[in-house]
Amino acid sequence: MYLLARLFFYTYVFIMANHVFAQDIETNDINSLRSAIDQLKQDYDTRIQELENRLAAAEQEVRQATVAVTNTPISSGLRSSGNSAFNPAIGIIFEGLAWNHDKDPDTYFIPGFPLGGEAGPVPEGMSLGETEIDISANVDDKFTAFLTTPIVIEDGDVHLEVEEAWIETTALPAGFSARFGRFFSDIGYLNNKHAHSWDFVDQPLNYQVFLGNQYIDDGIQLRWLAPTDLYLELGGELLRGDRYPTRGATHSGFGSRTIYGRAGGDVGDSHSWLAGVSYLRGGNSDRSSGNEDTPIFFSGDTDLVITNFIWKWSPYGNWQEKNFVFQTEYIFRNEQGEYTLPDNQVLAYDADQSGWYVQGIYQPFPRWRFGMRYDQLSADNLGPLFNNTQLQPQDNKPERFSFMVDWSNSEFSRFRLQLTQDESGLDSSTQFGLQYLHSIGAHGSHSF
Numbered sequence: 316m317y318l319l320a321r322l323f324f325y326t327y328v329f330i331m332a333n334h335v336f337a338q339d340i341e342t343n344d345i346n347s348l349r350s351a352i353d354q355l356k357q358d359y360d361t362r363i364q365e366l367e368n369r370l371a372a373a374e375q376e377v378r379q380a381t382v383a384v385t386n387t388p389i390s391s392g393l394r395s396s397g398n399s400a401f402n403p404a405i406g407i408i409f410e411g412l413a414w415n416h417d418k419d420p421d422t423y424f425i426p427g428f429p430l431g432g433e434a435g436p437v438p439e440g441m442s443l444g445e446t447e448i449d450i451s452a453n454v455d456d457k458f459t460a461f462l463t464t465p466i467v468i469e470d471g472d473v474h475l476e477v478e479e480a481w482i483e484t485t486a487l488p489a490g491f492s493a494r495f496g497r498f499f500s501d502i503g504y505l506n507n508k509h510a511h512s513w514d515f516v517d518q519p520l521n522y523q524v525f526l527g528n529q530y531i532d533d534g535i536q537l538r539w540l541a542p543t544d545l546y547l548e549l550g551g552e553l554l555r556g557d558r559y560p561t562r563g564a565t566h567s568g569f570g571s572r573t574i575y576g577r578a579g580g581d582v583g584d585s586h587s588w589l590a591g592v593s594y595l596r597g598g599n600s601d602r603s604s605g606n607e608d609t610p611i612f613f614s615g616d617t618d619l620v621i622t623n624f625i626w627k628w629s630p631y632g633n634w635q636e637k638n639f640v641f642q643t644e645y646i647f648r649n650e651q652g653e654y655t656l657p658d659n660q661v662l663a664y665d666a667d668q669s670g671w672y673v674q675g676i677y678q679p680f681p682r683w684r685f686g687m688r689y690d691q692l693s694a695d696n697l698g699p700l701f702n703n704t705q706l707q708p709q710d711n712k713p714e715r716f717s718f719m720v721d722w723s724n725s726e727f728s729r730f731r732l733q734l735t736q737d738e739s740g741l742d743s744s745t746q747f748g749l750q751y752l753h754s755i756g757a758h759g760s761h762s763f
Contacts, residue, residue, distance in 0.1 A: 403452035404757035408511045410444030412437065414748030418740075425524065425739045427694045427708025428668070429611060431604035432527015432559030437517055437746065443468055444750075445510065447478075449757070457486045463509070478531070490540040500530045501538070501550055502573050502593035504623040504644055508762070511752050514640075514676050515719055516733050520690035521646040521670030525619060527559030530595070532571060546579040546589075556597045560617050560648075563600025571597035579625075579763065587627045589763055595619040599652065605705050615652010615664065621645070625763070638678045645671040654706060662701065668694040682723050690715040692739065713739035728753045 420436035445465040453459045463479040481496030499507040505522060506529055518528050534554030541547035556570020557563065564570050577591030596619075601612045622645050629638035647669045654664050674688035694708040701707040715738060721731035729752045737744040 406449045406756035408447040408754040411751050412442050418744040428524040429605035429705045434523035434528045495535040497533045503621040519672035525646045525648050532558045549576045561597030562602030565598030584631045589625045591623050593621040609657040612655040618649045620647045640676045643673040686719045688717040
């Protein structure tokens with residue numbers, strides 16, 4: 316009995332000791348957690364205080380800068396005040412070329428596709444391309460403004476032009492926005508992109524032939540961005556119609572209309588795509604094209620349809636390291652009216668023409684890109700009345716092969732080497748050269 320009592324006593328003592336030990340462990344864990352939380356709170360409060368101090372200092376610097384600007388006299392004798400101080404974003408883009416042709420570029424033309432607008436071969440020899448000055452700023456809380464003024468040298472004379480000058484809304488509801496002034500039309504994919512963002516020195520053949528290199532005009536544009544996960548944008552433009560491929564500001568200065576739509580999205584983490592379709596209809600009154608010394612003139616209606624597709628790849632979206640871009644556009648044109656030839660002969664004209672290009676640009680590692688582009692045009696035979704005129708296409712379809720490699724030290728500088736085998740004219744032509752592109756100041760991001 317004595318042994319049983321002692322066994323019971325030791326068992327009870329063992330159980331109670333374990334219970335007390337467990338309570339001590341739980342108490343220690345809780346105290347450790349409380350201590351860690353208190354430390355986090357202290358660190359958090361310290362960090363918040365540090366950020367608030369930095370914010371206060373930054374706000375003070377802004378107030379001092381505003382006072383300095385406000386108290387600085389303007390040359391006109393006026394003073395800027397508060398948030399209305401004139402402080403636009405200004406950027407300048409420099410371009411230069413060294414180009415070689417094995418055929419005289421002054422005699423270049425594509426039979427059946429007289430060139431108009433700004434289309435034509437790259438200038439031969441050493442030349443300063445467009446020096447582009449971009450100025451942009453918010454007008455107020457509802458409008459923003461943009462101005463592009465290229466400095467162009469033609470025949471030794473320097474010209475300052477107004478390329479783009481537009482105002483755009485920033486506060487329209489329901490995904491709508493409007494732009495008015497002079498701007499590159501949003502039709503197609505390449506048309507609204509400035510030359511410094513092209514992947515090749517020149518535009519594809521279909522853009523040169525059907526859009527005069529790029530279609531720019533005065534007017535108003537309305538766009539709507541759908542509130543969907545899939546990117547979907549619809550738009551339309553009412554334009555003056557006084558720039559190639561239209562001319563003469565017909566219909567009392569409302570001579571051209573466009574509508575377009577585009578959709579796009581991501582495929583996984585590494586792929587994205589964009590597809591679009593556009594339509595342009597415009598009138599013409601004595602639109603000039605062909606040789607400058609012996610031009611021909613078209614009066615009538617122009618209808619254009621453009622389709623485009625772009626596929627981009629970069630591993631997990633790391634665009635800086637490696638990427639590939641596939642791009643293609645098809646343009647169909649129908650024109651009905653009449654052409655006046657250099658000898659004053661007038662020919663009724665109703666023709667369907669088309670052209671397309673396909674290109675691929677590959678960046679295997681940072682700074683270096685390699686690209687290839689193929690262009691082709693086609694047109695119906697117009698019959699014997701057009702024989703021996705600029706309007707009769709040749710039997711072979713005009714085509715061209717271009718290859719390029721470029722190196723970019725940063726997003727602000729680029730050197731490009733390009734080789735082109737041109738089979739679009741009467742004679743085969745080989746062209747090659749070097750281009751540089753450098754920008755300073757404000758530099759807006761490029762669209763998809």
